[in-house]
Amino acid sequence: MSDIGKQIRSYIEENFIVSAAATLNDGDSLLDKGVVDSTGFIELITYLEEQFGIQVRDNEMVPENLDSIGNLTAYVQRKLSGT
Amino acid sequence: MSTEYHPQRLQLDCNTEIDRICERMRYIVREQLRRKGVIIAMSGGVDSSVCAALAVRAFGGTHMLGLLLPEHESAATSAQLGQVVAEQLGIGFLTEHIGPALDAAGCYRHRDDAIRRVFPDYTPEWKLKIVIAGGAMAGMTFFKLVVQPPGGELREARLPAKEYLQIVAATNYKQRFRKAIEYFHADRLHYAVIGTPNRLEYDQGFFVKGGDGLADLKPIAHLYKTQVYQLARALGLPDAVCNARPTTDTYSLSQGQDEFYFGLPYEKMDVALWCHNHGRPAAELAAAIGVSESAATRVYADIESKRRATAYLHTPPVLIDAVTELKNFQRSAS
Numbered sequence: 001m002s003d004i005g006k007q008i009r010s011y012i013e014e015n016f017i018v019s020a021a022a023t024l025n026d027g028d029s030l031l032d033k034g035v036v037d038s039t040g041f042i043e044l045i046t047y048l049e050e051q052f053g054i055q056v057r058d059n060e061m062v063p064e065n066l067d068s069i070g071n072l073t074a075y076v077q078r079k080l081s082g083t
Numbered sequence: 084m085s086t087e088y089h090p091q092r093l094q095l096d097c098n099t100e101i102d103r104i105c106e107r108m109r110y111i112v113r114e115q116l117r118r119k120g121v122i123i124a125m126s127g128g129v130d131s132s133v134c135a136a137l138a139v140r141a142f143g144g145t146h147m148l149g150l151l152l153p154e155h156e157s158a159a160t161s162a163q164l165g166q167v168v169a170e171q172l173g174i175g176f177l178t179e180h181i182g183p184a185l186d187a188a189g190c191y192r193h194r195d196d197a198i199r200r201v202f203p204d205y206t207p208e209w210k211l212k213i214v215i216a217g218g219a220m221a222g223m224t225f226f227k228l229v230v231q232p233p234g235g236e237l238r239e240a241r242l243p244a245k246e247y248l249q250i251v252a253a254t255n256y257k258q259r260f261r262k263a264i265e266y267f268h269a270d271r272l273h274y275a276v277i278g279t280p281n282r283l284e285y286d287q288g289f290f291v292k293g294g295d296g297l298a299d300l301k302p303i304a305h306l307y308k309t310q311v312y313q314l315a316r317a318l319g320l321p322d323a324v325c326n327a328r329p330t331t332d333t334y335s336l337s338q339g340q341d342e343f344y345f346g347l348p349y350e351k352m353d354v355a356l357w358c359h360n361h362g363r364p365a366a367e368l369a370a371a372i373g374v375s376e377s378a379a380t381r382v383y384a385d386i387e388s389k390r391r392a393t394a395y396l397h398t399p400p401v402l403i404d405a406v407t408e409l410k411n412f413q414r415s416a417s
Contacts, residue, residue: 031384037392038224043244045225058216058241061223 004052004080005073011047012069016040026070031063041066048072054079086361088371093353095310097317104302105141111300112142118275120146121300122265125176127164129315129324130279130303136318137302138277139172148268149176152261154185156335164323171321177268181260188260194253197246201228208233212334213242213250215346224346224385231336254334258294275299281308283352287386288393296396307357308349346385347372355382 005026013022016035030036036044044066045056054076065075112118121138125131138147149169153162162178169176185191191207198205205211210231217224226247229239242250262276269276278298280290285304290296303311308329315325329349330337347355351372358368369379 031388034391037388039244039248039392041223042225042242042247046243046245058225061217061225063223066223 002073002077004076005069007051008048008072008076009069011051012036012044015043015047024069026073027068029063029067030069031067044072048076052076052080086363088354088358088361088363088367092357093307093309095306095313097313100306100310101137101140101314101317104137108137108141108300108302112275116275116299118269118273118299120148120272120274121277122148122150122269122272122274123277123279124150124152124261124265125165125169127161127168127324127327128329129311129320129327130281130284130329131165132168132320132324133311133314133318134277134279134302135168135172135174136320137314139174140318144172144174146274147174148272148274149174150261150265150268151176151178152181152264153178154180154257155182155191158330158337164321164327167321168324179264181257181264184260185256188256190253190256190260194250197249197253198228198230200246201240201242202230202238205230206232210335212336213247214239216241217346229336255291255294258291258296262294262297269299277302278304280304281311282306283308283349283356286356287389288396290396292396307353309353347382355379356386359383359386 009024012024012030012035024030024033024035030040041061045061048054049056056079060075063071065071108121112121120142123131123135123138125135135147135149149165151162151165151169166176166178195205195207198211202209212229214227214229215224216227226242227239228242228246228250229237231237265276268274276298278295278301280295280301281303282305284290285301303314306314312325354371355368358371365379365383366376368374368382369376372379374382
């Protein structure tokens with residue numbers, strides 16, 4: 001797993017107090033697994049912006065970018081590479 | 084028997100339902116709760132107005148007390164309409180302004196501190212509201228703060244989690260102070276407190292724990308919102324009640340419930356919840372409310388997501404070990 005993926009996983013495990021966080025696969029839906037709710041996603045966005053210095057646009061707040069550790073990692077990598 | 088959705092599914096036999104609810108209310112209040120009457124906070128909205136009208140049918144106007152509980156940011160029409168309904172129904176009511184108590188508790192100050200972290204030039208003269216963005220059909224929801232300086236244009240910004248939670252926590256004082264007053268009057272009169280959520284609000288957790296979520300009896304929590312409107316008309320409530328769009332009446336800018344929480348107008352949310360509750364495929368919901376099948380699938384996911392997120396609100400205090408000795412003193416629900 002990339003450093004970005006490890007950081008995101010670590011944040012999710014530490015910040016969201018649910019046992020499911022520790023056994024998440026990269027492709028698991030954070031919503032379906034009950035790891036985060038709508039407030040949790042807002043926290044996650046704030047973390048991404050502060051930790052990686054990116055700006056998450058409103059139209060980028062979709063499951064394809066944010067609903068799994070794998071999607072989050074790929075999204076942050078795309079933002080950092082400017083693609 | 085097919086449970087395929089069609090609009091008649093949500094159509095009530097209003098007179099039969101009114102009689103059934105009133106009979107249950109009488110039994111619950113007198114036999115289960117052992118109280119002499121009921122307290123109801125009247126916002127002028129359709130839910131509390133229907134509950135008040137049902138209570139009049141169940142108990143008569145002399146065994147209930149209506150409360151009008153405005154604060155600094157309530158719409159003026161709310162208290163006026165609440166009074167119109169109380170007078171039409173012939174029930175006694177009291178008006179208690181909760182603004183000074185909210186001021187003393189820091190409700191507005193805590194909220195405004197959070198707002199200034201988003202809009203540093205904000206002053207208490209500005210109007211504001213929180214709106215949901217993304218929405219039920221977008222798959223992920225987030226919240227925006229909308230503000231308007233006096234005479235100025237609307238401005239909006241996405242709310243970070245910390246500020247969103249502080250604003251909501253501060254405004255929750257409003258529902259909790261109202262409930263404290265309701266229970267003061269319930270205690271002094273030996274009455275029960277009526278809660279007024281409809282099925283959408285109850286199912287999707289659109290209430291404040293210890294605030295409007297706290298009550299002894301919730302007589303319309305099984306009814307979809309469109310069914311509450313049907314009862315309102317059958318009960319002869321004023322047109323201003325029967326035709327009003329639901330609002331939160333919590334923020335100083337006008338705010339519909341669909342803007343703040345549901346993401347869809349209540350007519351469509353009713354259909355979505357009914358279809359979901361009856362196991363109907365997303366394609367059927369899509370056809371019924373005029374959206375794509377993928378959007379309907381996301382609406383179903385949003386319903387489940389809100390149920391998961393708000394399960395805590397429904398959860399009573401949890402004990403480490405059951406105290407079974409009290410079981411014999413809890414009156415059965417049947």
